[in-house]
Amino acid sequence: MERKEVEETVIAENGKIEATPQKDGSICGFDSLHHLLQASLSPQLFQEVSRILLGLNCGKKVEPIALPQPVKSLSSEHDFDLQAFSFSADRESLRGPRIVRVGLIQNSISLPTTAPFLDQRRAIFKKLTPIIDAAGSSGVNVLCLQEAWTMPFAFCTREKKWCEFAEPIDGESTQFLQEFARKYNMVIVSSILERDVYHGETLWNTALIIGNHGNIIGKHRKNHIPRVGDFNESTYYMEGNTGHPVFDTAYGKIAVNICYGRHHPLNWLAFGLNGAEIVFNPSATVGELSEPMWPIEARNAAIANSYFVGSINRVGTEVFPNPFTSGDGKPQHADFGHFYGSSHFSAPDSSCTPSLSRHKDGLLISDMDLNLCRQLKEKWGFRMTARYEVYADLLARYVKHDFEPQVISDPLLYKNA
């Protein structure tokens, strides 16, 4: 586990940790909440606080994993955060463990957004190469990159020139990843801006699943498109038309809930009903808008649906050539705000890993026994007690124009008012 971030924090004479000023002007000087609390509390109390914040009840543990020295060297040489943990699960009598090593990568862009687009994309490829190598060399079985990883998250600008970054699902970025998939026998989830050349060159926000032999298993298109803050994505692509597919890979059944879809419990539910054991949430989101929600929604999804969740957010601040307004009455500005990283895993037993840095590129690895999913279904019984027929009926009525909500009014309310 990387501890450098803790050492960078200033500890005042009274033993309290002080905030350090950031380049982006925020008052926030800590790299992750977990590291901050670890440096601030006694070991015994830190353990108790972790029990609640990381969900480590009943003797459950999220243990650090030792990674090979060459991987650690890649991390220090290329200056990316590297953390690895294992979730615990019970041993079963009638089936062996199904332990999968899963990786998440978060990163900032590499070149300024003013550089030629081809250079920008290839610079990201170059930057990601040692991080993907670190994942492969660590024996990662399934790796997921962040949303629209091949480009700056330019949808705040409303300029259409950024559509040039869109690629067909077998484009250059896919070919780049297919090599790693083959080299490391690794499934890779790649979330890109897709150009559907078979349907009028329409654009989609798409995750594609590259199998561990480099083959393209399939794709999923983002179901829910935001209209909030500077997330003008509805200007660029429409609601996905691929349902809620679960991909049966060499290392388990996986699905992808892209970015804003994490705010929709029904979207999470649907991947669960289709049998997902790991759901990735590749995202791009900024601190001012969503940071307090970030640790809530993914963990709730993992608990409610008895599967693992891998959450990824990009890092850094992306500055665009032309300033834009944000519909908030404030002056024009040229950046989208700070993408706060903080990628992490959540488990169905309500535990989660510490998060990657809020500021640095990073690779987060977790070992997870997929048997834990069924163990939690059996312990808590959420599927059996869900009464889906009640909700099938409610939603069927709700989507009709003549839906009448079930409201019981106080008869004295209008009489005495």
Next chain:
Amino acid sequence: MERKEVEETVIAENGKIEATPQKDGSICGFDSLHHLLQASLSPQLFQEVSRILLGLNCGKKVEPIALPQPVKSLSSEHDFDLQAFSFSADRESLRGPRIVRVGLIQNSISLPTTAPFLDQRRAIFKKLTPIIDAAGSSGVNVLCLQEAWTMPFAFCTREKKWCEFAEPIDGESTQFLQEFARKYNMVIVSSILERDVYHGETLWNTALIIGNHGNIIGKHRKNHIPRVGDFNESTYYMEGNTGHPVFDTAYGKIAVNICYGRHHPLNWLAFGLNGAEIVFNPSATVGELSEPMWPIEARNAAIANSYFVGSINRVGTEVFPNPFTSGDGKPQHADFGHFYGSSHFSAPDSSCTPSLSRHKDGLLISDMDLNLCRQLKEKWGFRMTARYEVYADLLARYVKHDFEPQVISDPLLYKNA
């Protein structure tokens, strides 16, 4: 805001807070996570940590409210935790604020479970009287008590004698609360073990809504019944048959998601679709089972459904006359574990209040402008982007026996295995 709990915590010479041993043998010495961190971090860093943990982004605040001195005196005289906060909301141009003062009460039982049942119930009435008076004297408009507040949470025993505590919805406990409702012009939500005398004396886990004139507006029966740990509630009552009613009261549209229903996102959703602005979650749950989930699920529901949530959990350890086993291979024992209190409010903008004590009776009050619900619907657009028709279709298919999950298999998976 009560600070006594912080002062009871031991601060060692190195400035770090140490755990203090508890009567129940746990290593946990802090009364609430919020107070612990407040005492441990510099003000600047505490503010930043609070921003994430309490969801106070974008200048949002959860401000302490000053309560009348007689109310504070009730709190110290009767030794219950007393905290009060206000959530912020924007002023609108075309409608005035709709500020409601809402209260939550958490409490332990009063007499040993071996006392005569009538004495036990009346002792709880007596214990609650000053706390309800404190709520009424603070101008609380809507008050909610904890789940099955009239009795020990005896379902761990599987003994049927505890069914004697069941009452018709106009029984003694309702009459007790109706007086307070009239006296203080206050809506009260009362969650009891209901005996349905018109349907064969069947039992239900029921919340009833007492209007501010003391009238019974209606009732809701718990939709989802747990089968986990010692929550043998399915031995005592069945899944509710009252749908997802929203009660239109003098102070807004409220609903009740009873206890285990909080693990079901669809249950939360249904109250939202029917128009709830505040959903209460009266609960009884123990630390070993659910504490890490407690801050996650309510806040997720508030965010996803754009309404306020009031979460209540009882406090203390209840010891029963006859020891029982727990289906976990461990020796018989006579208690259900520690009910960890920690009642709190969550808002649709992802903010939440600090929690009440993990150990003491308490009253938590919050002022909330119900306009915030629609403001968040408009900001985030979750209702508009929800694509309910997709999920109506999925659930309609899912509940059929011939449902086939949407799975895309790697064609190389079985070829190369």
